[in-house]
Amino acid sequence: MRHFSDPAQARHAPARELHNGDWTAFAESPARFAAMLDTLGPGEPARDFGLDPILAVHDPAYVAFLREAHRLWRAAGREGDAMGYVFPVVGRRALDLDRIDAKIGAFAMDASTPIAEHTWEAAYGGAQSALTALDAVLGGETAAFALCRPPGHHCGADYMGGYCYLNNAAIAARAAQARGVSRIAILDVDYHHGNGTQDIFYGDGEVLFASIHADPKTDYPFYWGHADERGAGAGEGATLNLPLPQGTDWSTYAPALDTALEAVRGHGADLLIVSYGADTFARDPISHFSLVREDYTAMGQRIAGLGLPTLVVMEGGYAVDALGANVAAFLGGWG
Numbered sequence: 627m628r629h630f631s632d633p634a635q636a637r638h639a640p641a642r643e644l645h646n647g648d649w650t651a652f653a654e655s656p657a658r659f660a661a662m663l664d665t666l667g668p669g670e671p672a673r674d675f676g677l678d679p680i681l682a683v684h685d686p687a688y689v690a691f692l693r694e695a696h697r698l699w700r701a702a703g704r705e706g707d708a709m710g711y712v713f714p715v716v717g718r719r720a721l722d723l724d725r726i727d728a729k730i731g732a733f734a735m736d737a738s739t740p741i742a743e744h745t746w747e748a749a750y751g752g753a754q755s756a757l758t759a760l761d762a763v764l765g766g767e768t769a770a771f772a773l774c775r776p777p778g779h780h781c782g783a784d785y786m787g788g789y790c791y792l793n794n795a796a797i798a799a800r801a802a803q804a805r806g807v808s809r810i811a812i813l814d815v816d817y818h819h820g821n822g823t824q825d826i827f828y829g830d831g832e833v834l835f836a837s838i839h840a841d842p843k844t845d846y847p848f849y850w851g852h853a854d855e856r857g858a859g860a861g862e863g864a865t866l867n868l869p870l871p872q873g874t875d876w877s878t879y880a881p882a883l884d885t886a887l888e889a890v891r892g893h894g895a896d897l898l899i900v901s902y903g904a905d906t907f908a909r910d911p912i913s914h915f916s917l918v919r920e921d922y923t924a925m926g927q928r929i930a931g932l933g934l935p936t937l938v939v940m941e942g943g944y945a946v947d948a949l950g951a952n953v954a955a956f957l958g959g960w961g
């Protein structure tokens with residue numbers, strides 16, 4: 627399968643994150659990007675589709691914040707990565723405050739999404755990779771892989787979170803719609819629920835969001851991804867959440883996948899976007915499923931069996947030594 631990326635994606639390199647009350651090395655490391663390129667080969671460069679497709683999903687004030695946050699952090703006399711510590715619940719007040727810590731809180735859902743010097747360029751490059759891979763699919767490729775990093779599925783229209791700054795899958799979906807593909811299915815198979823993607827399309831009946839993930843009762847992001855979240859208004863029924871318990875292996879995963887694929891078929895989608903995370907892997911350092919490499923090939927084969935034009939977008943996966951092989955196994959499902 628052809629794959630696309632931008633060298634700037636390697637330049638996002640936060641030093642650390644807050645994990646269970648203490649500092650740990652930032653799990654979403656540039657080494658992930660290098661590991662995937664190592665196994666898959668260099669692939670093809672992303673082309674620049676500009677800011678408009680990003681602004682079709684994300685709030686202009688949020689995008690402006692992402693672009694200036696690190697500079698404001700430095701201007702405030704800080705070292706290291708920009709990180710917040712106040713999160714004003716749900717829209718506490720719509721105040722446009724100047725202090726960097728207040729700004730971060732207004733545009734963040736957690737403290738695991740630091741902004742480093744080159745975060746914006748990397749996130750921008752990742753979004754362009756998704757748009758370039760989409761262009762290949764709309765141009766007739768059966769499937770294409772956007773080697774996105776940083777990932778995207780936890781960030782919403784106006785907030786970052788879960789190592790995500792720009793929602794690559796959502797940006798591709800809206801770009802496809804702008805090019806006349808209206809009925810779209812997004813299948814999210816990352817270990818974590820794709821809360822940002824769900825939020826963006828929650829009221830949209832044209833875009834099905836189906837996700838298989840660790841039960842949010844026990845796992846991040848906790849407040850999204852429960853089975854009773856099914857969409858709202860025109861989007862009622864176009865969100866499908868299939869939470870699974872920690873320890874899930876292929877025998878439990880496969881039936882959930884079949885349920886999700888049935889929903890994709892039922893939606894009558896003309897385009898499938900897969901948010902693929904390899905953090906369902908048994909040896910993932912921050913996750914608790916038990917999938918093995920061969921399961922990813924089976925997963926890819928079943929998804930390819932839908933026969934839909936498919937854009938695969940990279941999300942999480944933190945067992946860096948196995949990441950390239952796991953991604954290759956999944957993409958191998960397309961033959």
Ligand code: Q9C
Nearest residue numbers: 645646738777788789941942
């Ligand atoms: N102790 C993706 O896989 N963990 N994001 C926060 C918890 C956040 C994962 C720390 C996990 C986000 C794209």
Ligand code: ZN
Nearest residue numbers: 816817818942
């Ligand atoms: Zn994840």
